[in-house]
Amino acid sequence: MDSIWLVLGLALFPALGNFGGGLAAEVSGTTGRHLNYALHGAAGLIIAVVSVEIMPRVLESLSAWLIAIAFTLGGIAYVGIEKLVEGFQKRRSQQGENSQTSVWMIYIAVFIDLFSDGLLIGAGSAVSPSVAMILAAGQVLADVPEGFATIANMKDKGIPRSKRLLISASFVIPVLSAAAFAYFVLRNQPETLKLAALTFTAGLLTVAAIEDMISEAHESGEDTHVSPLAFIGGFVLFVLVSAGLEAVTPQS
Template identity: 55%
Template sequence: MDYLQVLMLALMPAAGNFAGGLFAELVPTTRRTLSRALHMAAGIVVAVVGVELLPEALGGAPVWLVMLGFVLGGAMFIGLDAALERLNAGTKTAGAWMIYAAVFIDLFSDGLMIGAGSAVSFSLALVLAIGQVTADIPEGFAAIANFRDKGLQRGKRLALAASFVIATILGASISYWLLRDQSEALKLTALAFTAGLLILAAVEEMLTEAHESAEDTRTTAAFFLGGFVLFTLIAGYFEA
């Protein structure tokens, strides 16, 4: 499987995410809608970590190595969070930028998985790409709706939505060129590193921002569960 094919597959999750961002531009959004979208996006990210990334890593690498990668990923998020907090100190878009970072990291992990899957077969990489598309739509919606709520100009919002393509291409390229000939343990540790980044992004940023956007209700909790179930069903169906 050549590099161009990998890139084409990596564009599929980015396209789903961009579609979600466009939808956020076309429909009226309230703070309640934003809270629900963020809950769903957080549920999806938690499912990516708990259903896809960690089980895959633990199934083929020593537990200590997987946990080391996981902790390093979490430490990376903490450092990123601190840096963005300083850069955006006093601005009302600080939380939105962390949501953007969380979605960017998730799309990066999509590319990472697609690139790693391409080392096995085209069909596996295709399944992984298709399995991410639908799940990425709510994330794109949540990220752009959040920036819209914070008053960022439409042109900048659309540019940010389009920029997510960089994440999947970067992840797929790193996986294809740097991890392709490495040991299986190193590839799986890279997935655990991504998982550590994502789980803190979902819990510390997405859910926090959701709770600040609107009062938490049983309905928003249901959206979190819905996001988790959505990704799990899609991933399970296409992997089967």
């Protein structure tokens, strides 16, 4: 069961979740308030993945120093990528390509997020197939509202539907490539290194959820009393899904 085909199959789910969320945005009206709720829910799901599934597992086996270092490196990696993207955006803006730049910034941001999803699933599969299944479930749940927000933003910027759908479908590339990379690199490594890789990815995802998703939610629409409830709902949804999957999947 612990094979590259299982890993690639699980990695497909976040891409399909993202694409499904995009299709929902295509066939329904989108508003800033809808985006606000969707992104709050996605952030809650990601925080739940980190705090409920990843951190308790690594705390059992890794030293506090190693956890701190790996988590910090993951956060720093995300900040570094973000700086590179901002620099690219600034250069393109100075060249008078603002409309195209905004579209590619959206694409790059989602590309990075799905690449992180693939790393998480690949690293989780190196620990055990059941871990990979639970992490994939969490990521697909988070990617549905993210896909909705992505297509809604592109619709708002006047991108043609055929191009929107092509861009959405292309997100399968980063998640599959990252999952395969993590699987082959980590599968024969010591348990400590596998769990450190999970912690690294947790740091990256936490920064993405807090700095990007919540910030974009606030920019999309004014918070209401439903916004924190959407965050809580995302968190609780993953807790319930994780508990259900742990009850039916073999543990290793």
